Amino acid sequence: MKENRTIMGMPVNIEIIDSNATEEVFEEVFNYLISIDERFSIYKKTSEITLFNEGKILEKDFSNDMKEIFRLSLQTKNDTDGFFDIIYSGKIDPSGLVKGWAIYKAAEILRKKGIKNFYVEIAGDIEIAGFNSEGKKWAIGIRNPFNKKENVKIVYLSDKGIATSGTYERGEHIYNPKEKKVANEVLSLTVIGPNVYEADRFATACFAMGRKGIEFVERLSDFEGYMIDHEGITTFTSGFEKYLK
């Protein structure tokens, strides 16, 4: 069964292979993701994050989810040499962490029901479990940033997370006055990790590092990365090719 919704202004796709997948299971996961959006959206006046930013609630009033996001944000800041930070312009914006975390938690709901073969995707970040309908590893395309209808690589994954950070969302533009063009620009960075939460937080932080980001991924054990620059050249980590079949 495969279903999709738009939540948090983003497309959510879920496919479950196991025969015990029911409509109620999908509903539970979608409703969970809606509740996360209600809590963490910086665009909702009544969200916990907005109330905190406006000084209407204090840290001691935090929900368990909020405490966890703060703890994970701090940990990620430390893990990425400060490249990840949710404090921005004097306000807290955990958007860069919440998406991957929410997908991971949604997948946990399925796992606790004994569901073993599925994927949960929000806007290109995916938690992948077990095998697809043909009993094979899930085939995941890496989108061409120059042509969104195309894939430039296909990786085959099982029990992994994959996430991509890209330029129009969090762009890095360094103008080279000598060649009169944008220089050293990374268009997208895809990270494959042990789960989507891990993949997403490192994709976000390492994309912010520019060309150094892929080197950072190389140094992480259990992570592989695939970077595409503005000239259509990809740079990938030493173990990436193991996912090509």
Place this chain on the structure above:
Amino acid sequence: MASFGFYVISQNGGNSSNGLLTPNPIVSSNNANNTSTKKNPKTVVVTKPNIPSTPVAPSSPPVVKKNGIYNDGEYTGSVADAYYGNVQVKAIILGGRLVDIQFLDYPQDRNTSIRINSYALPILKQEAISAQSANVNAVSGASETSPAFTESLTSALNQARA
């Protein structure tokens, strides 16, 4: 200081006879020529009259040309709301064509000023991208916030329209 800068730039014009079509960035030229001009003053030979001896500053008003659909110049687009924050772009038009898009504002959610350790030399591989035709179950790509980008760019290009 300013006159010294101009002097150094004119030295660069002379050096272009060595095949350097693109002048070096002014900052590094300053350092290089500061010593070399003292040691080797005879390199000041301007052989290409079309290279201006005092280059025009890049910020000078662009000449309006009508050979494309846009007027040359720099146009700042509107601030558009992307899911993660604001996007604002500047469109650079040259020869009537869009030649560059600069981001004046884009969503940031981290501090970008920190160094990264380089104790281990990474083993990275490179290749040119190519389209893959095999079927996939799902696709990983950057979130679709480009409508905000498109909105800002459209507003910039509307101003540039001839």
